[in-house]
Amino acid sequence: MLRSYWKSRHKRGPGAYALLLRLSAYLCLCACATRRGCAEELGDPKTVVHKDADFEVTYNDTVTSDIQTIYTFNHTVSRNKGVRVSVNVQSEQVENPILIVVRQKQAVLSFQVPLILRGLYQRKYPYAHVGRTLCQPQTRALSETQFFFVDVSTLSSQGVHYQLRVSRVDSFTLQTDKKFSFVATPSQPQYFKYVFPDGVDSVIVKVNSQMNFPCSVMSIQDILCPVYDLDNNVAFIGMYQTMTTTAAITVQRKDFPSNSFYVVIVVKTEDEACGGPLRFYPLRPGEMKTQWVISTKCGRLEVKPNVKCLYFVFLSLSAEVYVMGMLFCLGIFLSFYVLTFLVACIENKRLKIGNPQSGFCIRSLQGCTLCAVLLHVSLCLLISERPLDSVGRCRQESLSSVEEDDYDTLADIDSDKNIVRTKKFLCVSDLARKDKRILSKKYQIYFWNIATIAVFYALPVIQLVITYQTVVNVTGNQDICYYNFLCAHPLGALSAFNNILSNLGYVMLGLLFLLIVLQRDIMHNRALLRNDLAALECGIPKHFGLYYAMGTALMMEGLLSACYHVCPNYTNFQFDTSFMYMIAGLCMLKLYQKRHPDINASAYTAYACLAAVIFFSVLGVVFGKDNTAFWIVFSIIHILATLLLSIQLYYMGRWRLGTACMPALGCSGLDRMVLLVMGNIVNWSLAAYGLIERPNDFASYLLAIAICNLLLYFAFYIIMKLRSNERIQFLALVCILFTAVVWGFALFFFFQGLSTWQKTPAESREHNRDCILLSFFDDHDIWHFLSSIAMFGSFLVLLTMDDDLDTVQRDKIYVF
Known part of the structure; x- marks a missing residue:
């Protein structure tokens, strides 16, 4: 009838006619389906069976391609309770699984049983027992009565036996600071709801397990339907991280408009993501994965494969914790400024500076802020304007026309060098023959070069870590960065603000050291302008370029360490160590410069060597793991570099390939020989350790190689200083003792190892620990505090350890 009607009324094309015919047939089917027995009327053999079902009842039934069963549940929806559907297939037939469709208000959940999950290399794992929690629609009232339906169907012509059970989850809403235990498997994920209490803006969600494996995933998702709670979709939304025994995610109220969120736990089918072994593929076609039964409670269950017993803990954080942490950090390092100011005033008073300069400690420290901006501009002007008629041993050369190596190219100076180096007792005056202007220019290059390096190094680093943090925030993948998640306090876009804040000490103390050096530099140049004989003829020659470079390196270490801790991982670890190499190298150069001002390495050579060290650091991180060829090459280069440097130091740069060995320098040569032999033993031992381990x-x-060499040289310097009947003044002695104690405590916290990018993210989280200071800072933050103070103290030791020689003639100060 429809056909003749449409043909007589409208002259349609064949496509439109076919479409209208299909639409009419579909409307007819929908109308017929509302009546009982419509399957027989339409000639469709499928029978729909309706059953009124109850909670906590196990339904054993059979479904075929001819029968579709619909279970109807009358449910009172509560904000604090959930609903869970469990289905267990009795048959081993997996070619035609049964399909479960749960229809509820504002949400539909569907899954098949056996549930097929895929692992590495697309391996298939079928699970016969599946349990899923229903999404909880938002309700305005505390409770609301709703119906939901569970449809069971299959395409199998043979009967498939199954068990269906729908139960209530009474402990669906989690509480702050209360443990809650549960069990999860790959086919039975779990998720629960958390609501922010009043006054709590941030919480740390901790999940702990009693076993390393199986590997699992914790996800934080907004209260939306559907909930992504399977291994193949848990990464689609929200924040997530893999875990073995521990996982922790800091969640902020501002990110969830509903003031609540879901915590989802998914057990993975394979353990490779957590560093576990790739198991032998055990399944044959049609074989289902064995499901294990938990026989006792969660705390004492018998551990079986792919069953994970876990518990939640929620730790609340308040804004006061952030305020107290920031005030504590600022207070510690500002106290060093106050202490330095007081010591400067006491020292100036002790030296009885006259009335025109009686307030110098105040004026100099007040002016340091302005002077720090143009440190070496002012210094260059001061040095270039100094009269030269009082410098007896210096040749008068134009600063613009004299380069740092000019004296080394003159024949008479070459002769002087060879004669001087054969003296039995070498003094500082023998190695301080160059014009001070030339040496000042030489050592100023250290500062300008490191400032240039810092700019070009820091800018791409900052850009890269901002990109890392953006990726983490957008994707929610918290496996990208290796934080201490049990003590990671976010602020704004930063995931671990406390680890960044704790680096403030490097910057503030580096700046303070620059100001102290600037004060000493200005005082020394004023003494030179007054033709002070002590400044001209006595003490270790005052060259401050390396000190400025050291202070700048300390500030850059703080900046780059903060950049690294924005997203610490395998690819950017060198950001945190590059300027540590710089600091160690500059300290050794400064120690050598004290007694060898004329023959110290140029800035270009020094930074080229440090660049080679950083280059090998990158190669070692990328290619060094279990690479025999790399370790052999590096060990050979390490040993050869040690030998060449030893020769250079022993002969003070006066040797050439193919020339005969020059005579040793008496006692001084013997002392250097002892140092160099010990240094070679230490370095060869380190090279052997690296090659073997x-x-x-x-x-x-x-x-560690750089620090061992620095400590060895520093110990040698102190011993030789005491052997030469020199003394260490009280201020320097206090700095040495204080620095040694602080270094000891700092290294203790450094070796706590709260995370490691050498393992998988899940394995790294096994090392995570709670905050130990003000509920805001962890062990690594304390390492930052103490190491910045220790480095500052070490710099002060280098600055003050030879103050006892300020009134001693340079021809009476021994070289060693």
Whole structure:
């Protein structure tokens, strides 16, 4: 009838006619489907069976391609309770699984049983027992009565036996500071709801497990339907991280308009993501994965494969914690400024500076802020304007026309060098023959070069870590960065603000050291302008360029360490160590410069060597793991570099390939020989250790080499100073003792190892620990505090350790 009607009334094309015919048939089917027995009327053999069902009842039934069963549940929706559907297939037939469709208000959940989950290399794992929690629609009232339906169907012509059970989850809403235990498997994920209490703006969600494996994923998702709670979709939304025994995510109220969120736990089918082994593929076609039964409670259950017993803990954070943390950090380092100011005033008073300069400590420290901006501009002017008629041993050369190596190219100076180096007792005056202007220019290059390096190094680093943090925030993948998640306090876009804030000490103390050096520099240049004989003829020659470079390196270490801790991971670890190499190298150069001002390395050579060290650091991080060829090459280069440097130091730069060995320098040569032999033993031992053990953290191994050499040289310097009947003044002695104690405590906190990018993110989180200071700072933050103070103290030791020689003639100060 429809056909003749449309043909007589409208002259349609064949496509439109076919479409209208299909639409009419569909309307007829929908109308017929509302009546009982419509399947027989339409000639469709499928029978729909309706059943009124109850909670907490297990329904054993059979479904075929001819029968579709619909279970109807009358449910009172509550904000604090959930609903869980569990289905267990009795048959081993997996070619035609049964389909479960749960229809509820504002949400539909569908899944098949057996549930097929995919692992690495697209391996298939079918699970016969599936349990899913229903999404909880938003309700305005505390409770609301709703109906929901569970449809069971299959395409299998043979009967498929199944068990269906729908139960209530009474403990669906989690509480702050209360543990809650539960069990999850790959086919039975779990999720629960958390509502922010009043006055709580941020919480740390902790999940702990009693076993390392199976690997699992914790996800934080907004209260939306559907909930992504399977291994193949849990990463689609929200924040997530893999876990073995521990996971923790800091969640802020501002990110969830409903003031609540879901915590989802998904157990993965395979353990490779958490560093576990790739198991032998055990399944044959048609074989289902064995489901294990938990026989006792969560705390004492019998551990079986792919069953994970876990518990939640919520730790609340308040804004006061952030305020107290920032005030504490600022207070510690500002106290060093106050203490330095007081010491400067006491020292100036002790030296009885006259009335025109009696307030110098106040004026100099007040003017330091302005002077720090143009540190070396003012210094260059001061030096270039100094009269030269009082410098007896210096040749008068134009600063614009004299380069740092001019004296080394003159024949008479070459002769002087060879004669001087054969003296039995070498003094500082023998190695301080160059014009001070030339040496000042030489050592100023250290500062300008490191400032240039800092700018070109820091800008791409900052850009890169901002990109990392953006990716973390957009994707929600918290496996990208290796934080201490149990003590990671976000602020704005930063995920671990406390780890960044704790680096403030490097910057503030580096700036303070620059101001102290500037004060000493200005006082020394004023003494030169007054033709002070002590400044001209006595003490270790005052060259401040390396000190300025050291202070700048300390500030840059703080900046780059903060950049690294924006997103610490395998690819950017060198950001945190590059300027540590710089600091160690500059300190050794400064120690050598004190007694060898004329023959110290140029800035270009020094920075080229440090660049080579950083280059090898990157190669070691990328290619050094279990790479025999790399370790052999590096060990050979390490040993050869040690030998060449030893020769250079022993002969004070006066040797050439193919020439005969020059005579040693008496006692001084013997002392240097002892130092160099010990240094070679230490370095050869470190090279052998690296070749045999092949440590995973190559950057730290390389840094350990630099620190061992620095400590060895520093110990040698102190011993030789005491052997030469020199003394260490009280201020320098206090700095040495204080610095040694602080370094000891700092290293203790450094070796706590709260995370490691050498392992998988899940394995790294096994090392995570709670905050130990003000509920805001962790062990690594304390390392930042203490190491910045220790480095500052070490710089002060280098600055003050030879103050006892300020009134001693340079021809009476021994070289060693």
